[in-house]
Amino acid sequence: MSERLERSVLLAPASNWGMIQKTAAARADAVCIDLEDAVAPDEKEASRANVVRAYRELDFGNKLRMFRMNGLDTHFAYRDLIEIVEVAGDRIDLIVIPKVNRPEDVYVVETLLGQIESYKNYSRPIGIEALIETALGCVNIREIAACSERLEGFVYGPGDYAASVRMPMESIGELDENDRIYPGHRWHHIMHSIVSAAKAYNKRAIDGPFAGIKNAEGLAQACRIGRAMGFDGKWCIHPSQIETVNQTFVPSEKELDWARTVLNEYEAALREGRGAISVKGKMIDVASLRMCRTIVERAQLAGLFD
Numbered sequence: 001m002s003e004r005l006e007r008s009v010l011l012a013p014a015s016n017w018g019m020i021q022k023t024a025a026a027r028a029d030a031v032c033i034d035l036e037d038a039v040a041p042d043e044k045e046a047s048r049a050n051v052v053r054a055y056r057e058l059d060f061g062n063k064l065r066m067f068r069m070n071g072l073d074t075h076f077a078y079r080d081l082i083e084i085v086e087v088a089g090d091r092i093d094l095i096v097i098p099k100v101n102r103p104e105d106v107y108v109v110e111t112l113l114g115q116i117e118s119y120k121n122y123s124r125p126i127g128i129e130a131l132i133e134t135a136l137g138c139v140n141i142r143e144i145a146a147c148s149e150r151l152e153g154f155v156y157g158p159g160d161y162a163a164s165v166r167m168p169m170e171s172i173g174e175l176d177e178n179d180r181i182y183p184g185h186r187w188h189h190i191m192h193s194i195v196s197a198a199k200a201y202n203k204r205a206i207d208g209p210f211a212g213i214k215n216a217e218g219l220a221q222a223c224r225i226g227r228a229m230g231f232d233g234k235w236c237i238h239p240s241q242i243e244t245v246n247q248t249f250v251p252s253e254k255e256l257d258w259a260r261t262v263l264n265e266y267e268a269a270l271r272e273g274r275g276a277i278s279v280k281g282k283m284i285d286v287a288s289l290r291m292c293r294t295i296v297e298r299a300q301l302a303g304l305f306d
Helices: 017-025 041-057 077-091 103-120 135-139 141-145 158-165 177-181 188-200 216-229 239-248 253-271 286-301
Strands: 008-013 030-034 064-068 094-097 127-132 151-156 204-207 233-236 277-279 282-284
Touching (some): 008 064, 017 030, 030 041, 094 103, 103 141, 127 188, 135 141, 135 158, 141 151, 141 188, 151 188, 188 204, 188 216, 216 233, 233 239, 253 277, 253 282, 253 286, 282 286
Parallel strands (some): 008 030, 008 233, 030 064, 064 094, 094 127, 127 151, 151 204, 204 233
Antiparallel strands (some): 277 282
């Protein structure tokens, strides 16, 4: 899997051409045109043409271009892939599969994509991201993570996951009275399962959406929690959320300064033949160096320095 910057993913309904046009100029790292939950059943077939039109006509710059197909438990799914990928597959980076429950769900999409790519002589494969939003997807996540090289990442789907396990949630992604009752983080298990499985198999982990578009502090808190848990980015349902997400899912100036200081001190110690080192009163071991290198690599990917 090639390293891709995916701090912010801006969603737009495939049925709304005006909203799709606005995503092209947004400052998100990625755009995901949604054919699933955001589109009414009687508009789904016609909306495929907007996905094709968007990726063939609009200039998205360096953004990752993706779409969320309909679920494999619907009759829309296979036509989503055929009608869109056959016409615009050379302009699409990723396809998001909703409600992935088992490795076979990825295999079905991977197989069909491979056939279309061969038929159309596309020069590069289209990647896959799997939405983990059911109890079954959670318990099978390790097997899903290991099932395909084409699978590039996981996305956490908090709303459908809450429904799947019958956990009350007033608003998708927002903390509520139920979170104040529970003595801990209610969603820790599913979120950490996604992160650990993703990192074990060199894949990205993307946090799910935050429905409170007017709750700026709530969004900031959700972003901080996501990053603290190891997520690489977050879905955005409104352009106003992008800046907060982009600023949170990169190393802070303080973190970057510390990481570069540690790495510079370590290089100096090697040149001088010293073994263990300490920086500002903190012992530095091999694990510390790995963490610091990760911070610097993330900052470079985000363009914080050359």
